[in-house]
Amino acid sequence: MMFSVVILTKNSLNVVNNLVDALLSQNFKYNFEIIFMDNNSKDGTLKYLENVKKSAQNFEVRIVHVPEGEFSHSRTRMKAANLAKGKFIVFFTDDVVPIGKDFLEKLTQPVREGKVAASYGVFQIGGKLYDPIDAYIHNNWYHEYEEISEPISTYCWNKLSPLMRRKLSNFDNCASCINKEILLKIKLPDVPYGEDMTFAKRLILNNYRVALVKDAKFYHWHKVKFGYILKRMCIDQDLSIREFDLYYVSHLLGVVKNILIRIIHRTYIGLFKIKAPIWKKIYWIFYNIKILIADFLGKYIGTLDEERTKGFLSPIKKKLLKIKHDIINEIYSKSLLRY
Secondary structure: OOOOEEEEEOOOOOHHHHHHHHHOOOOOOEEEEEEEEEEEOOOHHHHHHHHHHHHHHOOOEEEEOOOOOOOOOHHHHHHHHHHHHOOOOEEEEEOOOOOOOOHHHHHHHHHHHOOOEEEEEEEOOOOOOOOOHHHHHHHOHHHHHOOOOOOOOHHHHHHHHHHHHHHHHOOOOOEEEEEHHHHHOOOOOOOOOOOOHHHHHHHHHHHEEEEEEEEEEEOOOOOOOOOHHHHHHHHHHHHHHHHHOOOOOOOHHHHHHHHHHHHHHHHHOOOOOOOOHHHHHHHHHHHHHHHHHHHHHHHHHHHHOHHHOOOOHHHHHHHHHHHHHHHHHHHHHOOOOOO
């Protein structure tokens, strides 16, 4: 068995089928198994997975039940890694849709050939339903990244800027391939969120390479609510400070400034750069305004600690710090399933 494909699911009935269909249509000559790590689905997902298992002919399918309250992006993937039969492990989240029939071939090639310890693909915003403004802005993000993150010493790491540290540690478990032996040795850090970027940091500091496979593209986008983005960005900012000493925003004035600049930018794109009926343009402009406010407010909350609540607007900052503690406590008891 060369590959173990690991897919995390929870109430995934209307999305995971797109991923499975895409995987079964791949031009991929290597033997593989599929391991579904299901977190207490209640919507018919398990019945669908059982049907996939029954109809499988050229590959093995296993369904592993992860009890409610025991799911985390790190521990669930490490559990799958310990169960996997393959030499290499390919991780997917349930709502990813690979683009092209050679996606697996391209994604796994650098790891198969021993050039790197891990590789990841390029997310694209698209598919059946997506935000065209976000797609216009972000679908070329990968051009500014190197194809290989080289190993680096701790001394050199400490000399880099926080932004460069974060950039070198870019990794995405939405669609990734990792050498199992190295994964079991280095391990995904036991954190409820952001295990992929912290794992990449561990790799490059332990003399391993990480590849961004720019030709391995996949669709990944899901419509989100205000509260989801606020929590996610709070957690992301908190993690970025701890791991990279990186502050996306540092004060309330910066939050307001960033929101206003981006609202103007995205409104311009929505009105003049995308092709859509005017009602759809207005819909996505207002959606982006809501998400931008949640994004930067969440990032600001994620920067707060006792020291940073002193001074001007201290009562408000202390209330926001309490919100941060509530979010962090929640994520340790109930991890976000989808990125």
